Amino acid sequence: MIRTSLAALAACLALVPSFALAEGPAEKLTVYKGATLIDGTGAPPRPGMSILVKGERIERVWKDGEIAFKLPPETAVVDVAGQYVLPGLIDSHEHLATPPNRRFAEAHLKRDLYSGVTAIRDMADDLRNVADLSRATRIGEIPGPDIYYAALMAGPSFFEDARVQAASLGAKGGEVSWMQAITPQTDLPLAVAQARGIGASAIKIYANLPGEEVARITAEAHRQGVPIWAHAAVFPATPAQVLDAGADAVSHVCMLAYQVSDQIPGQYHNRAAVQEEKFGKSVHPEIAKLLAKMKADGAVLDATVRIYEAMKGRPTKPYCSTELAAQITNQALKAGVIISAGTDGFSAPDAAFPALYEELELLVNRAEFTPMQAIVAATRNGALSVRKDPDFGTIEAGKLANLVFTRQDPSKDIGALRTLTLTVKRGKAYPRTDYDPKADAAVRKED
Numbered sequence: 425m426i427r428t429s430l431a432a433l434a435a436c437l438a439l440v441p442s443f444a445l446a447e448g449p450a451e452k453l454t455v456y457k458g459a460t461l462i463d464g465t466g467a468p469p470r471p472g473m474s475i476l477v478k479g480e481r482i483e484r485v486w487k488d489g490e491i492a493f494k495l496p497p498e499t500a501v502v503d504v505a506g507q508y509v510l511p512g513l514i515d516s517h518e519h520l521a522t523p524p525n526r527r528f529a530e531a532h533l534k535r536d537l538y539s540g541v542t543a544i545r546d547m548a549d550d551l552r553n554v555a556d557l558s559r560a561t562r563i564g565e566i567p568g569p570d571i572y573y574a575a576l577m578a579g580p581s582f583f584e585d586a587r588v589q590a591a592s593l594g595a596k597g598g599e600v601s602w603m604q605a606i607t608p609q610t611d612l613p614l615a616v617a618q619a620r621g622i623g624a625s626a627i628k629i630y631a632n633l634p635g636e637e638v639a640r641i642t643a644e645a646h647r648q649g650v651p652i653w654a655h656a657a658v659f660p661a662t663p664a665q666v667l668d669a670g671a672d673a674v675s676h677v678c679m680l681a682y683q684v685s686d687q688i689p690g691q692y693h694n695r696a697a698v699q700e701e702k703f704g705k706s707v708h709p710e711i712a713k714l715l716a717k718m719k720a721d722g723a724v725l726d727a728t729v730r731i732y733e734a735m736k737g738r739p740t741k742p743y744c745s746t747e748l749a750a751q752i753t754n755q756a757l758k759a760g761v762i763i764s765a766g767t768d769g770f771s772a773p774d775a776a777f778p779a780l781y782e783e784l785e786l787l788v789n790r791a792e793f794t795p796m797q798a799i800v801a802a803t804r805n806g807a808l809s810v811r812k813d814p815d816f817g818t819i820e821a822g823k824l825a826n827l828v829f830t831r832q833d834p835s836k837d838i839g840a841l842r843t844l845t846l847t848v849k850r851g852k853a854y855p856r857t858d859y860d861p862k863a864d865a866a867v868r869k870e871d
Contacts, residue, residue: 451479453500456477456502462835463510475509476499480852485821507830508833508835510834511804512540512824513540513841518532519547522550533569537561537568538567539781540841546571550592550593551573558571578598580598582605585597620648629652629655638665639669639670653671654673656676656679674724677729678744681752684711700748703748707759724809727753729783730769730786746786746790765787765805788838795834804817828844
């Protein structure tokens with residue numbers, strides 16, 4: 425038997441480094457007092473609400489006068505009476521580094537943040553660059569939203585795309601951890617592990633893969649706890665095959681329309697336009713099946729209506745009209761599908777606000793969302809497009825303190841987002857008055 429005297433024990437404890445016992449600095453306490461709360465769930469606005477922020481998280485949300493709550497004396501009080509507060513906005517479809525351009529990306533990230541965007545999904549780029557941008561915005565080295573990013577997987581023929589070469593300079597596209605070519609011989613446990621190793625939040629299944637490969641990738645990713653973000657059609661994999669595989673989120677609403685085409689294209693780059701003549705005003709039976717599957721599985725639709733509007737100005741004919749994109753998005757809304765707000769592009773270099781505002785206005789004006797439904801798409805649903813158990817996207821105790829304050833009510837008029845006064849990201853305040861849109865516009869125009 426070994427006996428240890430109290431003196432010996434005390435001597436051992438004396439050897440423990442003092443920093444192991446030291447307490448960290450106290451977290452800052454701030455209360456935003458008196459705003460009308462739009463919490464991101466779709467619930468009606470609640471006036472006279474206060475939000476206590478501790479460090480980077482929401483500590484408490486309450487209505488003034490309804491409960492007795494004494495603030496600690498060190499709490500900073502910000503009077504926001506007469507304003508509206510909603511969760512930080514989320515753009516569920518951006519591309520920051522194809523090709524990489526640090527100045528350009530930083531200018532867009534800054535505009536996003538000072539416009540209320542506190543999180544984005546980067547949908548496959550040069551992740552060497554995106555990973556560093558994510559680190560820099562996360563620690564406040566540069567102003568910008570939190571960045572959740574995907575590693576790309578596609579069939580070997582896809583990697584002839586010039587964008588792939590731009591996003592994998594110094595290496596061979598298809599053979600790097602952030603852009604992998606998949607064949608039946610691919611060691612998928614290793615491929616998924618390599619995507620995880622570069623810090624990817626998810627795997628994006630992009631193009632030129634049959635349904636059985638989409639299913640194989642999805643099964644292995646889910647086994648390793650990695651979400652799947654996919655194009656709604658992967659060519660030749662159909663939308664039904666993508667959804668049957670268990671994709672967590674699918675992008676580009678018009679790609680669902682390929683389920684109705686007489687023949688789905690074999691590859692992404694030579695796809696024909698969807699057959700719009702097959703669509704009337706009612707829900708097409710094949711689309712109804714897809715929407716029912718998405719609702720049952722909780723799959724998120726990253727609709728990107730804006731990209732179809734942007735395609736109108738391109739030299740080549742768009743594969744789908746804004747009208748059909750808006751129609752199917754509205755049908756998805758009525759079917760109970762979770763719809764997020766993604767842009768897949770940037771607003772004009774000299775625009776004071778980011779493309780997400782354009783997407784939200786299209787959802788309201790073309791897809792017949794109410795302003796509140798559009799807000800939910802850009803808050804709670806945007807968070808769900810990242811992962812199924814997000815700690816952001818709504819205003820409630822325990823969630824990240826990502827907040828947007830406006831002078832006018834965006835639940836009545838989505839254009840009221842342009843009256844934004846303050847963004848709070850992870851508890852840190854970014855007043856709109858600190859932002860110079862013209863200075864960043866000059867950088868975007870140059871680059």
